[in-house]
Amino acid sequence: MAGIRIENLAKTYYIKDRKITALSDINLEVDDNSFVTVVGRSGSGKTTLLRILCGLEEKSQGQIYYTKGEDIISKPKISMVFQEPRLMPWLTVEENIGFSLINENPKVKKRKVDLHLELLGLKAFKDAYPNQISGGMAQRVALGRTLCYDPEIILMDEPLGALDAFTRQNLQREIVNLFANRQKTVIFVTHDVDEAILLGQKVVILEKGSVKKQIPIDLPYPRSPESERFFKYRQEILRTIMGN
Amino acid sequence: MTKAKKVLKSLFLPAAIFAIWYLTSNAGILNTYIIPPPQEIFETAAVLIKKGTLAKHVASSLYRVFFGFLLAFILAFPTAVLIGIIRPLEDYLILIIEFVRHVPPIACIPMLILWLGIGESSKIAVIILAAFFPIFLNTLNGVINCDYRLLEVGDVFGFSVKDKFFKIILPSAIPYVTVGMRLGLGYSWRALIGAELIAASSGIGYMIMDAEQLSRPDIIIVGIITIGMLGYVIDLLFFSLTAKLSSWNKEGAKSWQELE
Ligand SMILES: Nc1ncnc2c1ncn2[C@@H]1O[C@H](COP(=O)(O)OP(=O)(O)OP(=O)(O)O)[C@@H](O)[C@H]1O
Numbered sequence: 001m002a003g004i005r006i007e008n009l010a011k012t013y014y015i016k017d018r019k020i021t022a023l024s025d026i027n028l029e030v031d032d033n034s035f036v037t038v039v040g041r042s043g044s045g046k047t048t049l050l051r052i053l054c055g056l057e058e059k060s061q062g063q064i065y066y067t068k069g070e071d072i073i074s075k076p077k078i079s080m081v082f083q084e085p086r087l088m089p090w091l092t093v094e095e096n097i098g099f100s101l102i103n104e105n106p107k108v109k110k111r112k113v114d115l116h117l118e119l120l121g122l123k124a125f126k127d128a129y130p131n132q133i134s135g136g137m138a139q140r141v142a143l144g145r146t147l148c149y150d151p152e153i154i155l156m157d158e159p160l161g162a163l164d165a166f167t168r169q170n171l172q173r174e175i176v177n178l179f180a181n182r183q184k185t186v187i188f189v190t191h192d193v194d195e196a197i198l199l200g201q202k203v204v205i206l207e208k209g210s211v212k213k214q215i216p217i218d219l220p221y222p223r224s225p226e227s228e229r230f231f232k233y234r235q236e237i238l239r240t241i242m243g244n
Numbered sequence: 245m246t247k248a249k250k251v252l253k254s255l256f257l258p259a260a261i262f263a264i265w266y267l268t269s270n271a272g273i274l275n276t277y278i279i280p281p282p283q284e285i286f287e288t289a290a291v292l293i294k295k296g297t298l299a300k301h302v303a304s305s306l307y308r309v310f311f312g313f314l315l316a317f318i319l320a321f322p323t324a325v326l327i328g329i330i331r332p333l334e335d336y337l338i339l340i341i342e343f344v345r346h347v348p349p350i351a352c353i354p355m356l357i358l359w360l361g362i363g364e365s366s367k368i369a370v371i372i373l374a375a376f377f378p379i380f381l382n383t384l385n386g387v388i389n390c391d392y393r394l395l396e397v398g399d400v401f402g403f404s405v406k407d408k409f410f411k412i413i414l415p416s417a418i419p420y421v422t423v424g425m426r427l428g429l430g431y432s433w434r435a436l437i438g439a440e441l442i443a444a445s446s447g448i449g450y451m452i453m454d455a456e457q458l459s460r461p462d463i464i465i466v467g468i469i470t471i472g473m474l475g476y477v478i479d480l481l482f483f484s485l486t487a488k489l490s491s492w493n494k495e496g497a498k499s500w501q502e503l504e
């Protein structure tokens with residue numbers, strides 16, 4: 001279990017001699033075992049933030065601390081679910097789920113894989129290859145693979161972005177169920193405002209590489225997009241993003 | 245059903261050629277001294293098979309191909325992997341690779357005979373020269389073209405360099421490697437026959453050469469047919485053995501013969 005404290009984080013890219021500020025002056029606190037969603041327009045730096053957090057990208061400036069209560073701890077197990085499933089095409093669904101467990105005892109591995117196949121409703125497809133399953137199914141496998149790795153912090157970059165509305169709704173519901181009773185810290189990036197409110201205990205709005213606003217969502221799970229308060233949150237977030 | 249049809253269709257042209265060959269030579273249109281009639285070829289083949297001559301030559305050719313091919317693989321595969329992973333090495337090797345790759349193995353045979361004699365080692369060397377580059381270049385291509393997005397998956401699961409190599413780079417290169425091996429096998433077969441034609445005391449190439457000296461075109465034709473058929477059978481065999489390994493990769497299968 002671990003939280004994250006980000007201080008003055010900045011990231012600049014250079015394309016030829018042109019400087020691109022992807023992130024600047026990010027200050028953000030993500031509590032232990034909390035589910036935080038990040039929204040923002042395309043290019044606001046959402047992906048860059050996640051990539052820096054899981055070490056795929058170097059930061060240019062600032063500090064990232066991992067916390068446990070008030071204490072600062074060393075970097076915990078942290079992993080990421082990408083926007084595309086990124087399954088290994090030569091492995092079956094079952095093998096993909098267990099992909100991260102390379103040094104695990106075979107018996108333990110089998111138990112963990114079976115558990116996650118069950119949990120994500122993939123049992124019937126365990127012998128299928130990635131090119132034989134649907135996009136929604138593939139994203140489910142990707143999620144199962146990361147859960148199987150059992151990181152303390154899970155970063156998700158629009159994992160449902162490429163799915164149709166129905167599949168999306170189902171998976172949103174499943175994600176709520178999966179994380180409701182799990183000790184995990186999650187940062188979930190999306191550009192769907194409803195999704196952000198549906199899932200997050202806190203919604204972070206990014207704009208042009210900075211945190212524009214953080215809105216705690218005080219609604220019990222499972223949430224319904226039809227409710228009055230949901231509507232108000234949506235209004236507030238949309239207004240913040242649109243800038244009026 | 246469709247498969248049987250396919251086989252039938254593929255047999256059509258060879259059958260037609262045999263028929264025309266049979267009819268024209270028996271009607272006296274073809275000079276049977278230059279091209280003996282098919283029935284004579286079959287008779288010769290039957291004799292060569294019965295005496296065990298054909299089997300002996302085939303065996304020594306096959307032995308050379310497999311042994312040489314194995315050595316080529318042992319040399320080419322690790323080299324390609326090494327260069328694929330340590331990219332700066334390529335800069336040092338590029339000229340040598342490009343140079344040797346464009347010299348046909350056959351052109352080296354006189355030199356090889358000078359160095360290694362006309363025994364087995366010069367044949368094996370020719371095969372290594374022929375099979376090395378397809379295996380090397382395709383493996384290199386496979387290693388280099390490993391999808392960085394899959395490698396990032398390894399990163400987010402805390403894989404070591406070794407884990408990433410064995411769990412991501414290598415498996416994703418397998419279709420390329422098998423394409424390279426398949427090409428290499430075909431190349432070594434052709435190069436070997438060339439080598440046996442020039443200097444050997446056994447092998448199908450030698451059998452053909454020997455038949456020329458004895459003015460036995462029938463034996464030459466039996467030799468040629470054997471070479472073609474064996475080459476095809478080896479390729480089919482290799483393909484069916486490795487198809488499962490790369491069945492997940494449809495693009496890889498398509499890309500065969502694009503390289504080298
Ligand atoms: N590797 C890179 N090189 C140069 N610039 C980059 C690189 N990666 C991202 N950027 C720039 O950083 C900015 C933020 O990009 P990022 O991908 O984080 O946005 P995003 O919020 O994830 O957008 P989207 O919703 O479209 O995924 C963009 O202006 C982008 O062009």
Ligand SMILES: [Mg+2]
Nearest residue numbers: 046047048157
């Ligand atoms: Mg993004």
